[in-house]
Amino acid sequence: MVHKFPGTAGTVYDGSFHKAVSDFQRESYLDQGYTKGTEQEVNFLEELLQLPAGTRILDVGCGPGRHSLELARRGFSTVGIDISEGFIEYARKGAEVERLTAEFRVADARLLEFDAEFDAAICLCEGAFGLAGDDAGHRQILAGVSRALKPGATFVLTAINAFSATRNQDPATHIDPYTATSSWRQTFRNPQSDVREFEMHCTAFTYRKLRWLLEGAGLEVCAGYGCVAARFGREPLRLDDVEIMVVVRRPMEA
DSSP states (O other), rough: OOOOOOSSSOOOOOOOTTHHHHHHHGGGGGGGGGGGHHHHHHHHHHHHHHOOOOOOOEEEEEEESSSHHHHHTTTTEEEEEEEEEEHHHHHHHHHHHOOEEEEEEEOGGGGGOOOOOEEEEEETEEEEEEEESSHHHHHHHHHHHHEEEEEEEEEEEEEEEEHHHHHHHHHHHHHHETTTTTEEEEEOOTTTEEEEEEEEEOOOOOOHHHHHHHTTTTOEEEEEEEEEETTOOOOOOTOOOEEEEEEOOOOOOO
């Protein structure tokens, strides 16, 4: 018999909560400072992945499509998925205006249905991973990405660094020590200048925990780096790095 004791469950939140936030923000999301480094970030991804033009890349939690659209401008074929209809509508319009080979679909990252279709995948800037509610939701995302990749394909994931989150905690943010989940209230503005406050949640991870989850999804960890928006690189992970970047691959089939 397994005994459950009170006070040890930790914070579990609705893994779809960010849909309402994103549908409200729409393109105003791109006003946030950490979204301004798209060109540098894609430069790094292009150099890291070393893939030929026409390569098919999956963008999980693509938001309004900034990485997918930039990759498509460089000759890649991208598919972005996001739970927010508002984000996807904006991204689709961008692809249509520029006549890019970029497809966007409304989908929950925990319920991916692709099967060995992609030469690479990305999940960046807490577009989905970190927002999934609990370990089960985060495992679902990784399992779906693993299935979506062709054997030998690369996946680049970023996640909030738990050490940095606790060392640099905002006084208005509560961090649950059981789940490394931050909870806070934040005010957002939409394109019509309406203002609304939302309850926010984000789960942070150690590199060790990420490796455990990724290997549990059948993925092979190749490298781990410290990660800062607009300064993607191959720098060793430090305690104060805001994010952790992990580069993994789906193993070749025996």
